[in-house]
Amino acid sequence: MSESLSEIDSLYKEVISKLPPKERIAHCEHLIDKAQLNLIRNKKYLNKTVEEQLVNIIKAAQQEIKNLG
Numbered sequence: 001m002s003e004s005l006s007e008i009d010s011l012y013k014e015v016i017s018k019l020p021p022k023e024r025i026a027h028c029e030h031l032i033d034k035a036q037l038n039l040i041r042n043k044k045y046l047n048k049t050v051e052e053q054l055v056n057i058i059k060a061a062q063q064e065i066k067n068l069g
Contacts, residue, residue, distance in 0.1 A: 005031075005060040012064075021068045028061040028068075035061075 005028070006013040016027045035054045039046070046054075
């Protein structure tokens with residue numbers, strides 16, 4: 001099973017997770033947008049590890065939205 005967003009992102013674990021669900025969802029959506037943009041714009045410059053980390057962040061944020069929704 002994939003890591004949760006709290007396991008990947010210490011800011012989310014320590015701060016964001018204590019906010020109301022609506023704000024947590026907004027944070028997750030913003031995180032997904034940023035990670036996808038990084039993948040698109042920098043794909044040819046990213047090594048495999050960084051690319052996998054971004055994909056894992058996207059998956060974890062998507063799962064968090066599902067859990068909150």
